[in-house]
Amino acid sequence: MSLTKSYDPDNIFAKIISGEFSSVKIFEDDHVLAFMDVFPQSEGHMLVISKTATAVNLLDMPEDALQKVILASQLAARAAVAALSPDGVRVVQFNGSAAGQSVFHLHFHVIPMWEGRALSPHGGNPVEADELEKTAQKIREQL
Ligand code: DGP
Secondary structure, three states: OHHHOOOOOOOHHHHHHHOOOOOOEEEEOOOEEEEEOOOOOOOOOEEEEEOOOOOOOHHHOOHHHHHHHHHHHHHHHHHHHHHHOOOEEEEEOOOOHHHOOOOOOOEEEEEEEOOOOOOOOOOOOOOOHHHHHHHHHHHHOOO
């Protein structure tokens, strides 16, 4: 059952942290990383992860690492709002495949939203890095 599975150190986000896989980064420090979701549900869709905690989901996340990743999610959301002027911003995370989780390294989605503009499907179509980079740069400028 994915809700209680043990952490796989070869998951895709672990490879992004190690640099084995590339990503379009927004900000990082020793503890957290915010980067663009390659299957964005809206313009500016970001993911925020801990670089230190090997937690599958919220249930097994250590408190200190959780505090850092929540604060980083707030920072990412504020920058997205300043950069893109959405009508709302969704900050959400999923626990277990039954709840929609597909990558088993705890992450928060930061999804800017606009009135009357539907979200793309979760895990829908990938967007090229150079396209993501244009939005990423706007968000970085607001950090
Ligand atoms: P979830 O279903 O909540 O586990 O979300 C995983 C998200 O990760 C999903 O929105 C798509 C995104 N994603 C999957 N693979 C990659 C990848 O290789 N790079 C990036 N940047 N995002 C990815």
